[in-house]
Amino acid sequence: MSSTEELKNKALQLIEKLSETNHELYDKHFLRTWDHTDETIKALVYCIQAFECMIKCNISCKLFTSGLAVSNFRDKSTRTRFSFHAATNLLGLSVHEIDETKSQVAHGETVRETANMTSFYTEAIGIRDDIFLGQGYKYQKEVADSIDEGYEKGVLNTRPVVVDLQNDEDHSSQAMCDLVHLIDQFGSLEALKGKKIAMTWAYSPSYGKPLSVPQGIIGLMSRFGMDVHLAYPEGYDLIPEVVEIAKENSKKSGGSFTVSNSMEEAFQDADIVYPKSWAPFSIMQERTELLLQGSAGKEGLEKLEKKCLLNNTKYKDWECTEEKMKLTKKGEALYMHCLPADITGVSCKEGEVSKEVFEKYRIKTYKEASHKMYHIASVIALSKFKNLPEILKKKVLEAPKKKLN
């Protein structure tokens, strides 16, 4: 049996599993993983993997003949912006980028109005809004609510699905793509039970990095019976509500959730390590207030940055080195990162990870990142097509035995 035939069979098995999953994503938005049931998370995993098999054997995943996918990045982005384009192109949509510096959005229009005005022929809206603590998720929710109103009142013919591309609480596309990577590496979702993951802070010479990556990781990985160990220097807390969610999840899933101020403790016997810098919660709150003041807050922001960077330097030893990796399970824990990493001696003088550790796992981190576009495509497909498994099955079965090129 050819490798293509094997992949097709694997795709069919995944589609079968997908069809057996009782998910609730149809006609819903996807803003935070913890708004959704375990069945929905599973459906996403199967859908992501099915799409990946299909693309590997060159089977078209086009579900739309036309239509727009609006992207709204309220922060710079290369990778997620690319993933959104790739995901929506895969499904047959065309990306319309709303660039607030070019548009009138910055000129006092209400969110509600703009949301409707840019949804007349739109199937999906991807939003990144992670700059202001306490604002990003709220903004996404406001857009989602406006869309729902517009659809109910007959302004919109279809209801576009709002897809989180990072907010101040969750970075759901990253967390889901990390989950699929773990499943790839450990064999199955079930195999993650009992595995220890160390989500730790790491030193970085930059400042103001969002909290959404560690929050996304602890919010999601705590659902599958893993031993989640969160470690950071004193003062570098995450949003308390999200930490509560992770605790609750761990209880329910039969895993554990530990918080410490020691990278070593976290690394001890870990199966997976995820060392990543972030700014302390309290600093991010102060920063939000100053940012919202506009030019008046400028001086305060500079002081805050200086203070924060100075404080960071106390924790330069929070670096993922070969030495620290020896503490992990057989010295062979899986290193993860959302990229780009601050690599000591490569992208900065002193950073999150040593050159040697990063290089050893470099190709794996690339593969980790490769799932993001399929996650975004899966959210859209599951939200828009009730009979998705049926449609995908037909595509796989009717694909020509030999591809054109």
Added chain:
Amino acid sequence: MSSTEELKNKALQLIEKLSETNHELYDKHFLRTWDHTDETIKALVYCIQAFECMIKCNISCKLFTSGLAVSNFRDKSTRTRFSFHAATNLLGLSVHEIDETKSQVAHGETVRETANMTSFYTEAIGIRDDIFLGQGYKYQKEVADSIDEGYEKGVLNTRPVVVDLQNDEDHSSQAMCDLVHLIDQFGSLEALKGKKIAMTWAYSPSYGKPLSVPQGIIGLMSRFGMDVHLAYPEGYDLIPEVVEIAKENSKKSGGSFTVSNSMEEAFQDADIVYPKSWAPFSIMQERTELLLQGSAGKEGLEKLEKKCLLNNTKYKDWECTEEKMKLTKKGEALYMHCLPADITGVSCKEGEVSKEVFEKYRIKTYKEASHKMYHIASVIALSKFKNLPEILKKKVLEAPKKKLN
């Protein structure tokens, strides 16, 4: 009969009407409504409505398998930029945005050359150029003429249609979309005969708003036997030539055209009110001269802005309030706006319309805006496909009974 079947039948009726219309848009550009015959305007209305029915029952309107639609926004835009993308995506084209800040256009290239260089695989060119009075339409015409020359001399394989997305004289896509909204609200084009529409100036805390919206409205609505009442404070004149066109149109169509300096007079017994701010013609002329001077005109521009804003404040009572709405026909005139409106207490302290009036008509203004993409699509389709009714009929008749999703 299912709702989808009803919509299909309605689409077929509209396509039939379209095929009976003796329009002259094939192979032509569309820059100002008054360059085109009544039959062409009617053809556009039927085409817009047919496309809307088709999309509502999920019938593909794709007419091209590939090809570009170039957009050239010489001013910021969220809504029209979106509409152009949606319209051209609907037809199967891909938007190529010419951004003059990124491109060499700003570096002294001739319009003629750039027009040809960006038309090699282009089916439509959308242009917004409304900043400089006396320049926008001229620029659009120059591009259109260059395209025609390039096509005739064999440089271009196809002749892209130039579509106005707002110039200094007309905002044809807005006016056409407003016309379709009126037909929706009053039942038919014929039902507009004898209806009073008040196109009035309104106070805004901003300055330099283009004249093309009111000009587009009086230039178009005067063609269908409506009683057009244009009202503005002394000094806030529109371009005299356009006012002349509206007068002529009214005579021919059996309607009336009145100009006054009283918002109350205009609102009296009106069926429709369209209160919208604009800058006075003479100010816009002065402004154009200063803008063309570049940095040398900067000081003058600041003075002009101050003077103009100060003058505006004399007319803060030009606000569309519930009180003023009581003057209209049964106190129930249709409120219209091209959006975004300056809403008192919402988007500004004092503005064009009170919060209460706007909220009452908010959803209707959203629906008003929804037609713009279909207008743009209709201009392109009618200009490029001689046998459009035949093609659309085939699409409707061959559409599957049950849609995929």
Added chain:
Amino acid sequence: MSSTEELKNKALQLIEKLSETNHELYDKHFLRTWDHTDETIKALVYCIQAFECMIKCNISCKLFTSGLAVSNFRDKSTRTRFSFHAATNLLGLSVHEIDETKSQVAHGETVRETANMTSFYTEAIGIRDDIFLGQGYKYQKEVADSIDEGYEKGVLNTRPVVVDLQNDEDHSSQAMCDLVHLIDQFGSLEALKGKKIAMTWAYSPSYGKPLSVPQGIIGLMSRFGMDVHLAYPEGYDLIPEVVEIAKENSKKSGGSFTVSNSMEEAFQDADIVYPKSWAPFSIMQERTELLLQGSAGKEGLEKLEKKCLLNNTKYKDWECTEEKMKLTKKGEALYMHCLPADITGVSCKEGEVSKEVFEKYRIKTYKEASHKMYHIASVIALSKFKNLPEILKKKVLEAPKKKLN
């Protein structure tokens, strides 16, 4: 026989010739013409011409059902940016523009990582990098190598082809499009043998123009037995290595390669003249060093610009005038330019070419430019589809006799 039938037959003949050509572009990148065999150059020419015939008779050239084409312009561009979009749209791809000012690329990410992160669903990557002498080609090569690594290590499902859109050494898409123009004008590739082409410097009031156009011309035209005459004022040398390549090519192809410091000498009896400004090699080297210094090099850059512009003014007589054109073969040499040209009295006071000469050849220069999109499409098609002639033949034979519009 209809004109469409003639074009179809011509397309079939070209596809036949393409299939007989033993090219080596499959699965390869295309960064400089001199990296590729004569057979590959010929295959590109046939493919470009076949695509042009197909588009003229409205036959779809779509080869992909979905997929991205990433463009990375590290310098401003209107025309080549458009050509890349048109070329990739023709093939069925969607352009994803990496804008370094928007993205994190500017924030110290390694080229290797970004290359992989933006290739997960990418079939082609177009790069313009012509600002820094000694950097552009190197950067393109680094991206290409990273892609190859990512593909080999299983990060990428497909290997995108990297397409040069201008680097510091070659401007291959321009040179290839100029070659096809010459074939159009002189009848065949064979007919170019023995023709004299004058690639000469010309005066321009601007500074820092890249060397890649003249280098691309001498590097490519020297391969077909032409008499290549390169002329420039003392000090305006090109990169010595590229001049060496041109010399070698001329020897092999049975043509000649002459360098002089006289525009008149170059024009004497020339069949083709290509007068075009560029900055001297040494100045570009100095400039690169200063540019790489960032703000520290600013003062030096200003001085360098002044010095260079002053030096340029010594050579204002290097203008392509009617007088000079009389020196050429029968006074009727073909004038070529990559556009936009600095036209005396039109786009500048004194420039590369007189108004009269340019106007005479204006439409021809537009046609010259029209081939660029087909070159880019051909590189992608030949690199990605092993059985391209077979696929294209099928498309031509199965095209409906009558087109839809």
